[in-house]
Amino acid sequence: MDRQETKNFIAKRVAKELSDGDLVNLGIGLPTLVGNFLPTDVKIDLQSENGLIGLGPAPTEDNYDKDITNAGGQVVTLVEGGMYFDSALSFAIIRGGHVDVTVLGCLQVDELGSLASWIIPGKMVPGMGGAMDLVTGAKKVIIATTHTNRGKPKILKECTLPLTAKNQVNMIITEMGVMEVKEDGLHLLEYNPEYTIMEIVEATGATLIIKEPKVMELED
Amino acid sequence: MDRQETKNFIAKRVAKELSDGDLVNLGIGLPTLVGNFLPTDVKIDLQSENGLIGLGPAPTEDNYDKDITNAGGQVVTLVEGGMYFDSALSFAIIRGGHVDVTVLGCLQVDELGSLASWIIPGKMVPGMGGAMDLVTGAKKVIIATTHTNRGKPKILKECTLPLTAKNQVNMIITEMGVMEVKEDGLHLLEYNPEYTIMEIVEATGATLIIKEPKVMELED
Amino acid sequence: MKEIIKLSELKNHVFDGMSIMVGGFMAVGTPEKIMDELVRLNVKDLTIICNDAGFVDLGVGKLIANSQVKTLIASHIGLNPEAGRLMSEGLMECILVPQGTLAEQIRAGGAGLGGFLTPTGLGTIVEKGKKIVTVDSKDFILELPIRADLALLYGTTVDKYGNTNFTKTTRNFNPVMATATDKVIVLAREIVERIDPDNVDTPHVFIDYIIKEEE
Amino acid sequence: MKEIIKLSELKNHVFDGMSIMVGGFMAVGTPEKIMDELVRLNVKDLTIICNDAGFVDLGVGKLIANSQVKTLIASHIGLNPEAGRLMSEGLMECILVPQGTLAEQIRAGGAGLGGFLTPTGLGTIVEKGKKIVTVDSKDFILELPIRADLALLYGTTVDKYGNTNFTKTTRNFNPVMATATDKVIVLAREIVERIDPDNVDTPHVFIDYIIKEEE
Numbered sequence: 001m002d003r004q005e006t007k008n009f010i011a012k013r014v015a016k017e018l019s020d021g022d023l024v025n026l027g028i029g030l031p032t033l034v035g036n037f038l039p040t041d042v043k044i045d046l047q048s049e050n051g052l053i054g055l056g057p058a059p060t061e062d063n064y065d066k067d068i069t070n071a072g073g074q075v076v077t078l079v080e081g082g083m084y085f086d087s088a089l090s091f092a093i094i095r096g097g098h099v100d101v102t103v104l105g106c107l108q109v110d111e112l113g114s115l116a117s118w119i120i121p122g123k124m125v126p127g128m129g130g131a132m133d134l135v136t137g138a139k140k141v142i143i144a145t146t147h148t149n150r151g152k153p154k155i156l157k158e159c160t161l162p163l164t165a166k167n168q169v170n171m172i173i174t175e176m177g178v179m180e181v182k183e184d185g186l187h188l189l190e191y192n193p194e195y196t197i198m199e200i201v202e203a204t205g206a207t208l209i210i211k212e213p214k215v216m217e218l219e220d
Numbered sequence: 221m222d223r224q225e226t227k228n229f230i231a232k233r234v235a236k237e238l239s240d241g242d243l244v245n246l247g248i249g250l251p252t253l254v255g256n257f258l259p260t261d262v263k264i265d266l267q268s269e270n271g272l273i274g275l276g277p278a279p280t281e282d283n284y285d286k287d288i289t290n291a292g293g294q295v296v297t298l299v300e301g302g303m304y305f306d307s308a309l310s311f312a313i314i315r316g317g318h319v320d321v322t323v324l325g326c327l328q329v330d331e332l333g334s335l336a337s338w339i340i341p342g343k344m345v346p347g348m349g350g351a352m353d354l355v356t357g358a359k360k361v362i363i364a365t366t367h368t369n370r371g372k373p374k375i376l377k378e379c380t381l382p383l384t385a386k387n388q389v390n391m392i393i394t395e396m397g398v399m400e401v402k403e404d405g406l407h408l409l410e411y412n413p414e415y416t417i418m419e420i421v422e423a424t425g426a427t428l429i430i431k432e433p434k435v436m437e438l439e440d
Numbered sequence: 441m442k443e444i445i446k447l448s449e450l451k452n453h454v455f456d457g458m459s460i461m462v463g464g465f466m467a468v469g470t471p472e473k474i475m476d477e478l479v480r481l482n483v484k485d486l487t488i489i490c491n492d493a494g495f496v497d498l499g500v501g502k503l504i505a506n507s508q509v510k511t512l513i514a515s516h517i518g519l520n521p522e523a524g525r526l527m528s529e530g531l532m533e534c535i536l537v538p539q540g541t542l543a544e545q546i547r548a549g550g551a552g553l554g555g556f557l558t559p560t561g562l563g564t565i566v567e568k569g570k571k572i573v574t575v576d577s578k579d580f581i582l583e584l585p586i587r588a589d590l591a592l593l594y595g596t597t598v599d600k601y602g603n604t605n606f607t608k609t610t611r612n613f614n615p616v617m618a619t620a621t622d623k624v625i626v627l628a629r630e631i632v633e634r635i636d637p638d639n640v641d642t643p644h645v646f647i648d649y650i651i652k653e654e655e
Numbered sequence: 656m657k658e659i660i661k662l663s664e665l666k667n668h669v670f671d672g673m674s675i676m677v678g679g680f681m682a683v684g685t686p687e688k689i690m691d692e693l694v695r696l697n698v699k700d701l702t703i704i705c706n707d708a709g710f711v712d713l714g715v716g717k718l719i720a721n722s723q724v725k726t727l728i729a730s731h732i733g734l735n736p737e738a739g740r741l742m743s744e745g746l747m748e749c750i751l752v753p754q755g756t757l758a759e760q761i762r763a764g765g766a767g768l769g770g771f772l773t774p775t776g777l778g779t780i781v782e783k784g785k786k787i788v789t790v791d792s793k794d795f796i797l798e799l800p801i802r803a804d805l806a807l808l809y810g811t812t813v814d815k816y817g818n819t820n821f822t823k824t825t826r827n828f829n830p831v832m833a834t835a836t837d838k839v840i841v842l843a844r845e846i847v848e849r850i851d852p853d854n855v856d857t858p859h860v861f862i863d864y865i866i867k868e869e870e
Contacts, residue, residue, distance in 0.1 A: 023645050045645060049754065050680040051824045053643055066683075067811075067823040073681030073734070081601030083640035084823050086830045086856070087680070087706070088762050091755030092551035095775060096619060098645060114778070125742065125751070126733025127707070128781075133755030136775045137552055166778030243860050265860060269539065270465040271609045273858055286468075287596075287608040293466030293519070301816030303855035304608050306615045306641070307465070307491070308547050311540030315560065315767035316834060318860060334563070345527065345536070346518025347492070348566075353540030356560045357767055386563030544768070554772030554788070554795035556763070573769070573788070575799060580769035584790060607853055638822055639854040 001194075006146060006175045009192075012037045012218050014103055014144045014173050018044050025049060025094065025134055027104040028072045031144050034103055045082075047099060049130040051090050054082015071130065094130065095137040102138035104131060108159040109143045111186035111206035113169040116161035128164060135165040147174035153205030155179070155186070176200045177216060185209045190216040221414075226366060226395045229412075232257040232438050234323055234364045234393050238264050245269060245314065245354055247324040248292045251364050254323055265302075267319060269350040271310050274302015291350065314350065315357040322358035324351060328379040329363045331406035331426035333389040336381035348384060355385040367394035373425030375399070375406070396420045397436060405429045410436040442602035444631070444650045450477050453623060453649070457510075459487040459588035461546065461617040466492055466519065467499030469610035471594040471627035473653060475502050485510040489546070489588055491539065491613050492516040493523035504532065513586070515539035538566060541583050543616055548585035550619025555584045591621040595642075595650075598628035599635045602644030611641065618646040625649045657817035659846070659865045665692050668838060668864070672725075674702040674803035676761065676832040681707055681734065682714030684825035686809040686842035688868060690717050700725040704761070704803055706754065706828050707731040708738035719747065728801070730754035753781060756798050758831055763800035765834025770799045806836040810857075810865075813843035814850045817859030826856065833861040840864045 001009060011033035018024055018034075020042035026034050035055070038044050046055035048070045055070060056077035063077055070076045078084075085093075093099060108116040115135055118128040135141050145154055155172060172179040177200055178190040187209045191200055193216075201208055221229060231253035238244055238254075240262035246254050255275070258264050266275035268290045275290060276297035283297055290296045298304075305313075313319060328336040335355055338348040355361050365374055375392060392399040397420055398410040407429045411420055413436075421428055454460075464470030470490075479502050488509050493516070494501030501520040503509050509526075511533040517523040526532035537545070538560045548556055557580035561567050571582040593614045596607040604626050606614045618624050628650050669675075679685030685705075694717050703724050708731070709716030716735040718724050724741075726748040732738040741747035752760070753775045763771055772795035776782050786797040808829045811822040819841050821829045833839050843865050 048824070050683070051827050053645060054637075065823070067825050069681065069683045069824045071680075073683065078637055078823075081599070081603070081634065081644060083603055083635070083637040083643050084826060085640070085643065086821075086826045087754070087758040087828045088831045089643075090827075091758050092547070092619060093643075093645070095552035095755050095759075095773065096550045097552055098619070122743075125739055125749075127729065127731035127751045128753050129707075129731040129733075130754040132753035132779065132781065133775050136777070137755070163779040165775075268609070270468070271612050273860060274852075285608070287610050289466065289468045289609045291465075293468065298608075298852055301814070301818065301849065301859060303818055303850070303852040303858050304611060305855070305858065306606075306611045307539070307543040307613045308616045309858075310612075311543050312762070312766035312834060313858075313860070315540050315544075315558065316765045317767055318834070342528075345524055345534075347514065347516035347536045348538050349492075349516040349518075350539040352538035352564065352566065353560050356562070357540070383564045385560075544766075548771070551759075552773070553759070554774065554790050554793065556771040557769030557797075558767070559769065571788075573786075573797070575769050575797075578769065582772075582788070582790075605853070636854075638820070639851075 001175065007033055009175055010144050010173055013178065013216060014142055015039060017142060018101060022100040023047055023098060025099050025102045025138065027131065029105045031103040031105060047093065049090050049094060051086060052078060052082060052084050054079040091133055094133050097137060097139060099138040101140045101142060102134040103142045103144050104134065106143050106145050106154060108154055108156055108161050109169055109172055110156045110159045111181065112158065113167045113181035114159050115143065115164045115169050116159040117164045119162050121162065131164050135168045141169045142171045142173060143169055144173050147176040147203050153203060156205035157207065176203060188213045190214045192216045221395065227253055229395055230364050230393055233398065233436060234362055235259060237362060238321060242320040243267055243318060245319050245322045245358065247351065249325045251323040251325060267313065269310050269314060271306060272298060272302060272304050274299040311353055314353050317357060317359060319358040321360045321362060322354040323362045323364050324354065326363050326365050326374060328374055328376055328381050329389055329392055330376045330379045331401065332378065333387045333401035334379050335363065335384045335389050336379040337384045339382050341382065351384050355388045361389045362391045362393060363389055364393050367396040367423050373423060376425035377427065396423060408433045410434045412436045442644060442647055442650050444652065446655065447473060447477050447651050450474060451481055453590065453625060454478065454481060454483045456483050457485045458590060459489065461588045461591040461621055462488060462490040462500050463593040463612065463614035463617055464490065464499050465612040467494045469594050469606060469612050469614055470494065470499040471592050474592050474627050474651065475499060478503055479506050482508065484508055487511040489513045489586060493520035495520055496522050511535065513537060515542050543613065545583055545586040546616045546620045549587040550616065553585055555582050558583055586620065588621045589623065591617040591624045593618060593624065593626040595626040596629045597632055597635060598626055598650055599632050602647035602650065603635045603640045604642040604647055605635055606641050615642050618642045623648050625651060627651050627653055629653050657859060657862055657865050659867065661870060662688060662692050662866050665689060666696055668805065668840060669693065669696060669698045671698050672700045673805060674704065676803045676806040676836055677703060677705040677715050678808040678827065678829035678832055679705065679714050680824065680827040682709045684809050684821060684827050684829055685709065685714040686807050689807050689842050689866065690714060693718055694721050697723065699723055702726040704728045704801060708735035710734055711737050726750065728752060730757050758828065760798055760801040761831045761835045764802040765831065768800055770797050773798055801835065803836045804838065806832040806839045808833060808839065808841040810841040811844045812847055812850060813841055813865055814847050817862035817865065818850045818855045819857040819862055820850055821856050830857050833857045838863050840866060842866050842868055844868050
């Protein structure tokens with residue numbers, strides 16, 4: 001898989017985690033791709049924290065409206081039934097536990113469910129935006145990420161970068177597998193048969209608990 | 221003056237305290253009468269804490285709308301430019317210091333600016349409604365009340381009933397005079413010449429500081 | 441496409457001992473038909489959170505007069521003499537809360553806040569048993585969030601997606617209560633195709649069931 | 656009947672060292688013409704409170720690129736490289752705040768709250784130097800309110816009374832900022848006779864001055 005195929009593969013697997021009626025917030029970057037693979041037989045509502053629910057596809061020339069943007073500042077569309085609101089209500093929705101699933105990228109994520117995604121001190125300080133609120137407030141937090149960064153593990157025993165949130169991540173989905181953070185540690189629930197279990201373990205900086213993992217399947 | 225004349229007299233004097241552009245909240249009872257004596261050369265916005273700004277006069281048959289009510293549950297009207305909002309914003313307005321003047325009645329009020337208005341233990345427990353928020357949040361708190369209740373002083377050295385708020389009252393206006401709560405105590409700023417100073421002092425349970433009080437005038 | 445249920449189905453969503461937030465201010469903006477059905481169903485030991493106690497024959501006052509309420513959390517009960525009587529006879533617990541604090545507590549419950557600091561009630565019996573927090577040498581009462589099992593709202597206009605608007609002063613506590621309970625049922629005066637997305641009071645994600653006022 | 660002023664009169668309302676809240680999210684909903692005028696006036700040492708640092712040539716980013724900002728309080732600065740540079744070179748103080756905490760802090764400033772408890776930021780550097788309050792054995796950060804001297808908003812529709820609406824996602828921080836400053840100036844895309852009283856985003860009592868976008 002090339003880089004784009006890998007991202008689509010991950011996004012497609014994340015989409016399978018979404019259920020009918022879920023209110024979902026997709027982060028910038030890879031998580032945004034999940035929107036392209038939403039199950040069609042169920043209703044998923046996408047929130048954008050700058051102030052809308054009912055995020056639609058990119059606009060055409062005909063329905064381009066510069067007043068409708070997503071949290072990345074891109075012009076988007078609103079689906080039928082969607083609506084707009086201000087930042088106070090937007091984060092009441094996020095922080096009040098009304099978002100069922102948030103999907104975010106990461107710099108690092110660890111076996112305790114802690115996430116680092118907003119700063120590399122001395123190098124990159126974009127800020128946390130709404131990520132800290134989303135990770136703390138959403139019912140389920142899924143990290144969608146490539147398993148490694150330039151060959152180095154992103155999934156660690158303990159994050160070394162400043163945290164976005166502590167012990168809040170529920171699931172990690174990469175091109176290698178699906179992992180769940182449980183009380184006793186990080187479980188490999190599914191693996192991509194393109195990789196051997198040994199390869200996955202070696203690419204992971206955390207201890208993986210592996211009990212009869214299933215094969216990662218994208219089609220039901 | 222009979223009882224109604226007395227109330228109107230007080231309400232009329234309170235109205236003189238309101239300035240152009242003021243956002244004003246009038247309590248139930250006597251304070252509501254202030255609305256009948258608003259200066260016509262200035263713009264006063266009346267708020268009703270159940271969710272509107274721009275409280276208008278009582279409806280006629282033609283503009284009666286049961287969905288427009290005041291904090292007492294009575295059907296009212298909305299003036300041009302007025303608008304509706306929910307209780308959260310209503311009390312953000314009140315508690316955030318955006319109400320310039322609130323006018324309230326009292327059971328007791330004291331020379332320290334403390335107010336008792338919401339409960340007589342064992343006898344009457346209506347509840348505080350929005351009064352605690354108004355008295356604490358408004359920039360200026362005016363108590364509009366008859367000077368005594370069945371001959372007994374309502375203005376005391378210290379309230380004996382449970383408080384609505386401590387040290388928040390700025391001004392007390394009665395049929396006998398206008399009093400201001402200052403650092404050093406309760407000042408009689410104006411008196412009604414229908415009463416002697418001695419009569420006013422005797423009808424007051426608090427120490428009145430009296431330095432060249434003016435005559436209470438209702439017309440400019 | 442929210443589920444529209446019949447008033448008679450309300451019984452599937454209520455049970456003895458539950459906590460219910462009811463929209464309305466002096467019964468303006470209260471889902472009156474749902475109050476009637478609650479009286480008919482005669483669920484007991486309710487904790488009712490509402491701005492006020494309504495009237496004996498209007499709003500949550502009906503539930504109070506029918507002895508269905510174990511605990512009332514409200515800012516005002518003065519217009520319902522039954523509430524005062526039950527309270528003073530020890531037959532109903534009544535927790536009186538400043539109106540702004542009540543609105544903010546419900547908002548905090550819906551917005552995931554652990555509490556907030558307010559000067560309202562300082563130096564009064566409202567502060568009794570509560571933590572006082574000092575910030576920049578100013579004292580505040582720490583007030584805690586309120587949540588409930590169910591919210592019963594009265595929507596003026598509800599669209600088929602569940603977006604809900606409350607007209608004029610019927611709005612009051614309705615929007616904030618929609619955010620702070622496990623389940624939300626709105627009694628709809630009118631159901632329309634779609635509410636202007638710029639002017640939605642309560643987004644459909646907060647609404648679980650719609651009951652039409654005129655069936 | 657709010658006062659409509661000319662853009663050139665902005666100079667009477669700004670001064671060096673003041674604190675300004677600016678509406679907008681990635682410059683969507685920012686009063687761009689007012690930003691240009693602020694650059695022209697070249698007021699200095701500003702404390703800017705805004706969701707983000709905008710872009711070098713858009714939104715509050717213009718003020719940052721023009722070295723007018725002493726302190727920036729925002730949730731994100733990633734799309735304005737000048738902000739990152741000035742921050743790392745110590746030429747601009749940058750206080751990064753979780754977006755929801757920022758919205759809530761501004762709301763608290765406008766609503767008279769002394770602070771609020773949130774779990775957002777627990778166990779991260781956001782909690783550094785802040786009071787941790789435990790309620791029911793759960794920890795929360797006590798976050799304090801934010802207020803400013805001036806708010807600069809971008810209203811889509813403003814009526815002659817000053818009632819203001821913000822369309823679509825231009826709304827974002829605008830309504831909450833309207834409540835939390837000593838003075839509020841709104842740049843109006845359009846001025847109308849009257850906005851439907853059921854659909855006002857920001858009541859006129861919060862608005863002090865209106866500037867027409869197209870004079």
